[in-house]
Amino acid sequence: MIRFVLTGLLLLLCAAPVQAAEVLQVRNSSLLQVGDRNRTYTVVLACAAVDASREAEATAWLRQELPRRRRVNLRPIGSSEGQLKARVTPIGAERDLSTGLIAAGLASDSCGANG
Template sequence: MIRPVLIILVLLVIAVSPASAAEVLQVRTPSLLQVGDRNRTYTVELPCLTVPEGGDAAAVSWLRERLPRRRRVNLRPVGSRDGHLLARVTPIGETVDLSTGLVNAGLAQSSCPGDPA
């Protein structure tokens, strides 16, 4: 009798525990973010971006406005470069990834051929 109750209790605890999403720890540059999950940190590079000369401060400001510390994000990896994860980063609850958002805001240009961003 006690065994089925324990099994149900364990299943309830597992079902209720929140999923861990990646969180933004720091905006380093217009294309580099420090992101972490429960036990790791990653340097994530936003792909397909070219920020015009002199536009770094505005792009970083735009990113920091949208990514306060601990903001949860979805990562869609597209590759790696120089030890950095290249990934499309979308804040949870939003539909546009940050690369596309920077391009749409006029703060960067898309540098990938055929990229809709």
């Protein structure tokens, strides 16, 4: 009986619609302003370190990938100074933005194999 109830609960949770966050602004090469239906918050891209000499180019790349209101999934890995640190993946994309910046040669991997 317990197994039946747990299975039913799991099915209900999996079938519930997921609300993704929306990008409101790309502030710089590692900082986004995102929002959902209830709040807005700042998100720091995890695992991508952009050199100061590539800042403008990396910011332009992010703005191209993330037009306003683009829906994204967030995979939080922590927080720092009141800002959420997360892997950010645009809905429908195969890779997160940090991986994209690294692949484009605009950032280095600051997490190594652990992130």
